[in-house]
Amino acid sequence: MQQTVRVAAVQAEPAWLDLAAGVDKVISLIGEAAAGGARLVAFPETFVPGYPWWIWLDSPAAGMRFVPQYLTSSMTRDGADIDRIRQAAARHDIHVVLGFSERSGGSLYMAQAFISGTGELISVRRKLKPTHVERSVFGEGDGSDLQVHDTALGRLGGLNCWEHLQPLTKYAMYSQGEEIHVGAWPSFSIYRGGAQALGPEVNTAASQIYAVEGGCYVLAACATVSPEMIKMLVDTPDKEPLLKAGGGFAMIFAPDGRAMANPLPETEEGLIVADIDLGMIALAKAAADPAGHYSRPDVTRLLLNARPAARVESFGPRFEVVQGQQAEPPAQASEAAE
Numbered sequence: 001m002q003q004t005v006r007v008a009a010v011q012a013e014p015a016w017l018d019l020a021a022g023v024d025k026v027i028s029l030i031g032e033a034a035a036g037g038a039r040l041v042a043f044p045e046t047f048v049p050g051y052p053w054w055i056w057l058d059s060p061a062a063g064m065r066f067v068p069q070y071l072t073s074s075m076t077r078d079g080a081d082i083d084r085i086r087q088a089a090a091r092h093d094i095h096v097v098l099g100f101s102e103r104s105g106g107s108l109y110m111a112q113a114f115i116s117g118t119g120e121l122i123s124v125r126r127k128l129k130p131t132h133v134e135r136s137v138f139g140e141g142d143g144s145d146l147q148v149h150d151t152a153l154g155r156l157g158g159l160n161c162w163e164h165l166q167p168l169t170k171y172a173m174y175s176q177g178e179e180i181h182v183g184a185w186p187s188f189s190i191y192r193g194g195a196q197a198l199g200p201e202v203n204t205a206a207s208q209i210y211a212v213e214g215g216c217y218v219l220a221a222c223a224t225v226s227p228e229m230i231k232m233l234v235d236t237p238d239k240e241p242l243l244k245a246g247g248g249f250a251m252i253f254a255p256d257g258r259a260m261a262n263p264l265p266e267t268e269e270g271l272i273v274a275d276i277d278l279g280m281i282a283l284a285k286a287a288a289d290p291a292g293h294y295s296r297p298d299v300t301r302l303l304l305n306a307r308p309a310a311r312v313e314s315f316g317p318r319f320e321v322v323q324g325q326q327a328e329p330p331a332q333a334s335e336a337a338e
Contacts, residue, residue, distance in 0.1 A: 181210060
């Protein structure tokens with residue numbers, strides 16, 4: 001494990017509703033980060049194929065026009081698209097944490113892929129609880145999605161957006177000795193001036209306090225909303241105040257809460273880059289380790305169910321489940337049953 005690591009957090013507009021262009025943009029940003037010496041690059045929430053902003057602008061029925069294209073523009077965890085991204089990571093010897101809309105059968109999940117510098121797909125995790133109207137688009141993860149991984153760079157984990165407001169979720173992550181955390185955010189563009197909790201001040205603070213509580217480095221990657229995206233989404237005058245261009249507030253925070261780089265303008269695309277020293281974690285945790293010496297397990301403890309929640313449990317050879325569909329029984333199984 002290296003003590004000092006250069007890392008990068010992406011602030012960029014997704015190629016909205018365009019899977020091929022989205023993968024191309026991911027690969028381009030991987031190359032840009034690696035060219036600057038980064039060993040890890042972190043991407044925003046659902047960067048491929050972009051965040052479904054229509055859910056905050058109108059009724060569910062009004063957003064149905066986007067649903068088929070959003071589904072087909074979403075990525076699977078084992079297809080050719082993610083293979084291209086893995087190959088780019090290996091080519092540039094850089095770890096990647098990618099936020100994407102994961103398609104599994106007819107369902108979608110808010111996922112993060114962890115890819116090593118050799119191109120290995122370490123894991124894919126899903127957001128445990130999509131927030132508010134996100135539940136009209138995305139399904140839920142389970143306890144197995146609270147993951148921290150041993151990598152060549154250190155112990156690496158990640159969460160999506162308002163998972164950073166879930167105290168027990170955060171504690172489960174802290175307890176696994178996380179050293180580098182990727183906080184994936186969509187953009188702070190919605191309801192600006194009308195809903196403080198959705199704005200940059202609160203959510204940037206959530207990333208910052210995660211760094212202090214967890215005694216870890218936080219790469220807060222954040223997407224932007226372009227005027228072109230607004231033209232696609234804002235089709236009536238009453239929607240114009242609801243979604244604004246910009247919203248990019250990417251940052252990297254140290255274990256003491258300090259911002260480690262200068263921010264980009266919120267409408268500008270680019271990378272936030274910092275050299276992080278993992279030795280600083282020992283100093284932070286010497287003062288306060290909430291999952292260690294600064295805890296009181298005799299008073300409060302976390303009960304964590306880390307088992308995957310299987311959608312189907314098979315108790316015999318008669319049927320197979322293929323992509324969520326019940327398949328015809330194999331001939332030998334039918335004969336055995338008879």
